[in-house]
Amino acid sequence: MAVYKLELLRKAMIEKEISALVIPSGDPHFGEYIQAHYKCVEWLSGFNGSAGTIAVTLKDAALWTDSRFFVQAEAQLSGSGIELMKMKIPGTEGIDTWIKKRLKRGERVGVVKELLSLSDFSMLQQDLMPLELVEIDDIFQTVWKSRPVVESYTINVLDDVYAGESVSTKHARVVAEIGEEGDFLYIISSCDDIAWLFNIRGTDIEFNPVPLAYAALTRSSMTLFIKNGTLSDELNLHLKKEKVRVMDYDEFDTFISTYPAASIRIASKDKISLNKYNISLSGGASFSADTKRGGVIANLKAIKNETEISGFRKAMILDGVAWVKYLRFIEERIKESGNPPGEWEAAAKIALLRAESDLYMGESFAPIVAFGANAALPHYEPSEAVHSIIGIDNFLLTDTGAQYICGTTDTTRTIAIGEITEEQKRDYTLVLSGMINLAMARFPSGTRGAQLDILARGPVFSAAKMYMHGTGHGVGHYLCVHEGPQSIRMEENPVVLKPGMITSDEPAIYEEGRYGIRCENLILCKEWCKNKFATFYEFETLTLVPFDTKPIIRDLFGKERITWLNEYHRRVFRELSPYLKNDDREWLKLKTADID
């Protein structure tokens, strides 16, 4: 099937006079999740991981993905005629080298218009030299017969009671951050930046509660470009009140090209497509890059205000209650001999339990419920068709999150089912130790995530093991569960951690073919104290879900972490118990009992 599609695509490539095509797995808004319409990588290859780039020449094809998806990609690409290229593994060719080996000087490499950001396009262009990289019209419109259309739905207003700040004050702060002296037009493509700025949410994208939209700001005006039919009366009122001009999504290109040439255009190079960049300059304006990593809006959005933080705390209680019921459900179903749930049933169960809350808006990412060897795949997702039944004598890893109107959650718990080995107990103890070490960190202002990463990773290293993903990603407020610009990972990221930033804390160990362990809480950076030396920060753990204490090897875990865990568990019980019925409360009492 995939081979046949490749042939169709190659015919179209010949017509467009390109000898190679690069197919990124994104859409024109550069978010993590995309509509079915843009899933060209999946359509062509069968690979449905969230990160993968394909390069096709007239003879060969290959897909680049990272370690999270190696096993999955290997299975899904089998027989597709598309070779798997394991990123960051020594010896793996880059996409540029791979293409350059196959093309002759003078041949052209194409990429579908709007799908590469200005920075990615420039980088690829540089890397591919002397080959020419060109933007082409959407080649998939002709070769992909039953391609889904782009869908759009009514946009919702996020009440001030949840947002905590009006659109106009956000606008003023953005303008101040931009810091431009003259007239400017600030161009925004990224939907979550737009959702934050305008206090709106949408349902156009799975998991990310954002509408498909563009926006353009000047010092004194805001224009929002949304799809036809998505403007409700409520939204209309809200935007009028905030003096936001509304225009059609499809008018954006004309607007940015015809805006007075005297005003400079500003955008973040990694959040605007080459095409939009070119259009914005076609009227004769000059360009000034927003050089803040992720852009100025992402930097403001990352720092949650008091209302958002209270919302997160509330979301954690709602989520914790669902988790307690879920964990008890798993335990009881395991006890019922002969009736263990499947991973898919378990994933559906926790979603149902969350949905009991009126504030629940949906899942924040595809649920991961993975037993035994499945958990060794960091981004394994059970499906109704393909999943395992939860077995015995191994770990069950559950990594799920929810969107509540007041906040977003992302939690991983690993629990031992039956008997586990000493190695498994040790690894569990080390992973949980790492998570707690990071949660306990205290550090001065100016600290970057890469400096703290070792706190979580160190215990894992001490067993000569490692995990290939980051330790922590930013989390949006009823927005994207993976949000920039901060991160806690091995790679240097110049963004410093600041009070109000919410980040995940999720060390792990994966033993391929055997088991996987990950523990994850969300942590809030806040001021701890200020003295002659510095202003010091610390983390507040937000997530409220008990950990399995059975596998913990006490001596290895150590006194400091035992104290932390006991205090955490007491807090979990204190905060959740008022919302639990007798049975659940008794169960939680047991699970959160002190260890020594």
Next chain:
Amino acid sequence: MAVYKLELLRKAMIEKEISALVIPSGDPHFGEYIQAHYKCVEWLSGFNGSAGTIAVTLKDAALWTDSRFFVQAEAQLSGSGIELMKMKIPGTEGIDTWIKKRLKRGERVGVVKELLSLSDFSMLQQDLMPLELVEIDDIFQTVWKSRPVVESYTINVLDDVYAGESVSTKHARVVAEIGEEGDFLYIISSCDDIAWLFNIRGTDIEFNPVPLAYAALTRSSMTLFIKNGTLSDELNLHLKKEKVRVMDYDEFDTFISTYPAASIRIASKDKISLNKYNISLSGGASFSADTKRGGVIANLKAIKNETEISGFRKAMILDGVAWVKYLRFIEERIKESGNPPGEWEAAAKIALLRAESDLYMGESFAPIVAFGANAALPHYEPSEAVHSIIGIDNFLLTDTGAQYICGTTDTTRTIAIGEITEEQKRDYTLVLSGMINLAMARFPSGTRGAQLDILARGPVFSAAKMYMHGTGHGVGHYLCVHEGPQSIRMEENPVVLKPGMITSDEPAIYEEGRYGIRCENLILCKEWCKNKFATFYEFETLTLVPFDTKPIIRDLFGKERITWLNEYHRRVFRELSPYLKNDDREWLKLKTADID
């Protein structure tokens, strides 16, 4: 006095038609220590810290230095007419801003020829725009009446038995690292790179056992430029054997300018002066920067070979023996009522004890022996004229190091004299904890120092304290005690730690006006194990000197670190005791006894 010198200088500046002069504290070889001839900053200001830059306009003058020297600079600049500018403190103007505020467009800023590296010159030039930055002839030759001349001494050969690699194989490795395809001339100004490459050592510079020299390499030849009269017969033989051409130091400029223009010139931008760069291109050649941080030679030199590592281990024994005698001397002199030693006497004592070894070549930096509040100045140096008598009820900090022909040492121990407070005990415990945490680290290949820094710094942060200097610097092999390119500090440094690198591990706490604590060992990076996840590294502690265990608060210190310390102390005793006489051995037995 300083004011009078400033006036002399300003007259000379007017003659040279410059409105500002920048005076860096370096020489044309960009090392840490310089001959008296180049101590223009000290001559002008009285400030004798090792890092300080002065800017002088026709009206004002200021000196920029870092936190290590704030207190010292404040005292030494008093009444000099030179303002102290505290670097990295919020609100402190940069040198560029300071000058720009004082000069008019069209006015020129001067810097003495050869004293700024190509990269520093370019940066300052950029920062000072639109003012013009120009190189001028050495203005101090006229204004500094009794200026010392540049001295040079006979150069010694470092026997293969200590170096462990011949000049020719080093040359081959350097050429391979340079990786240039065509003909090239690689230009070297830094004396320690030259000393390493040619297996030579000198005594031209205090503390750094290097000769003043330049060198130039091609793929197949090496030329060494040394001062008249420094070539011994032994060196002559050695260089002949290694096919090194010898030329006069003063011929270097002509050589690099008249070398065939067809060959490109290569140098590390931070290790070549703007002047040398210009001279090297004056014959029409093109330039290709050596982009390895610190240059390719620094990167090769940082990785010690087996012979060098064995030499370090031997040096640590020699040094440990001297330390034991020193610490016992301090203890006994304190016990003798009414006769405590002064800091200066103590500093002289440890040097004398080290000199008992035939392999001792001198101190590796100015000794720091600091009692009480003096120890709060991270780079306090007692002098014969100005020092304190070691008192009671506070810490004595000793940070000294030696050059042995087989390796370089750098050790800090802090010992409690009399009674100390609970806060002091806690701080001591935290500093030592941090030092041990880093020493115990295990990490995969590819790890940078900035990722590990928090291990040493974290315990200090936990008390809401911090130290402003790095945690670890590279150490040369019978070369500079501060050697690049690796470091362990908060600031990002892309250089990854590799087996064979030797780095210091020296967290600290400074309480201004009260006390200072620093614990420092040298640690060697080496392979720990290799598996499907990664190749993992660990540190071997090289330094062999007992720690004061009295101030340690056991509960805070924790089991893991108690175990580490007991094992370390057993090793110290095991390795040093064969070289100690009865009394010293008994004393060490007591000092290295297990704690629990």
